[in-house]
Amino acid sequence: MKTAAPFSHLLACMLVLSLLSPDILPAQTPSIHPPKVEAVLRKAGRNRAELEKAIAYFRHTKDPLKVKAIYFLIANMDIHYSEEYFWADDKSRRIPFNELDYPDLTSSLKMFAVLKEKHPDIHSIPAAYRDIDSMKAGMLIDNVEKAFEEWRKPRARSISFDDFCEYILPYRVTIEPVQNWRKVYQQSFNWIDDSASGKPAGEALGYFVRDYNKWFFNNYKIEDNEGSQPRLGAMQLLHRKKGACGDIADLMVFTLRSQGIPATIDQVPFWATASGKHFMNVCFDAGMKPISFDVSTPSVTGEKLAREPAKVIRITYSKQRQSLAALEPVASIPEGFMRLPNYIDVTKEYWQAGDVHCPLYHAQTSRIAYACVFNFLHWNPAWWGRVNKDSVVFRDMCKGAVFLPMYYRTGKLVPAGYPVLQGYDRMQVLQPDLAHRHDIHLREQAGYLVFRPGKKYRLLYWDGSWKRVGEQVPSSTTVTLDFDRVPMNALLLLLPEYTQHKERPFIIDADGRREWF
Secondary structure (H helix, E strand, O other): OEOOOOOHHHHHHHHHHHOOOHHHOOOOOOOOOOHHHHHHHHHHHHHHHHHHHHHHHHHHHOOHHHHHHHHHHHHOHHHOEEEEEEEEOOOOOEOOOOHHHOOOHHHHHHHHHHHHHHOOOOEEEEEEEEHHHHOOHHHHHHHHHHHHHHHOOHHHOOOOHHHHHHHOOOOOOOOOOOOOOHHHHHHHHHHHHHHOOOOOHHHHHHHHHHHHHHHOEEOOOOOOOOOOOOOOOHHHHHHHOEEOHHHHHHHHHHHHHHOOOOEEEEEEOOEOOOOOOEEEEEEEOOOOOEEEEOOOOOOOEOOOOOOOEOOOEEEOOOOOOOOHHHOOOHHHOOOOHHHOOOEEEOHHHOOOEEEEEEEOOOOOOOOEEEEEEEEOOEEEEEEEEEEEOOEEEEEEEEOOEEEEEEEEEOOEEEEOOOOEEEOOOOEEEOOOEEEEEEEEEEEOEOOOEOOOOOOOEEEEEEOOOEEEEEEEOOOOOOOEEEEEEEEEOOOEEEEEOOOOOOOOOEEEOOOOOEEEO
């Protein structure tokens, strides 16, 4: 079965549409709605009528908080969209199939097998759609009413209206398909609220986690799904009873919010000293103190991150005025999370952090530089800073990592300076000293470096790009690889011919000590 193509091109299109300024849209008659709401309604086009039906409904209730709630959802709706896919035949004609039309996953799979027999070339085609174009009044009304039911129960009464709007009220979590989930989740998990009655959020969390472990299967790295298919919707999670890391994080949010507990996702977009990324959750107690948790770890709460996170961001529903996307044109920002306007930086809640001061090669016309970390053999943008003549400061970066300042120009990242090491007790600019070189001896190290006899190993150093020092081929008795005339103060990389793109850079000091990053 063919898998869906990457969604990056869809993401770019959705962002351009979602951030379209209302000033260039056709003029409308004066609105009775707040300006931010009216701006979004104008973008909604034909679907404006559905959104106004929901507004009219809550105005009719004469509940001012519910009116404010629907305004909050609509005022921030233009940044939200879903990534999904549909099934098609060999001529890319849509084949009607919805797994949720069947009582369980087994039934869905049986029907899909029938479709495959009839259409051997059946394959998935990615699709994306904006909330403002597709959201129906009925679902919005149902979502708001049921969210208020939970907020007005004893457990959530101390939660402020603003926090309720941000972390309980939203009908979606990330970019999953929007499905009408509130009632089903309320009923499916209300026993947990009864069991945890009177207990603080941290204790109540244990009930959710124990229940999750009984019926949901984490298929990360077991089934080939991470990144190849879009996120599952709330009802698909209950239907399939399995999913990858991002799906599990979404499931926790749906479950907790359905019982009136504020919750969202905290995400590590890139590890700074390893390859990959990470999803976890945060919920809040009655005083809105954050409680970080990760259902994939043994202790669930209170466990320190396994390694240095380049950044930790907290996903919000609303637009954040300090996000880069609120300050710069989206097209001038590298693809990834920084193009999104709905997150806040919470790195300091998880790791020691400090400001990284990076000298730049020379004065540039670029206003923004990006702090990049080495991840899967690529420099990936993890944060940003404003250029000040020949330097840039990246705020609140994790300690114990190396950051490369880069510019984003014509769709490509280009080096802007030398890598900077922010250690736990020092800062070091890793500019290779080509006039002073030394011989180094790379010894095997369990868990980091074990040589394979007969395989080539290239040593590289960074100087605007990875440059070759030399090459060695170990024998069956080799425990150390020796390289001559290696520039001092250089960021190094040992790359084997069998690479899986997970190799880590390192430095070697004047005394021959090696430090991995």
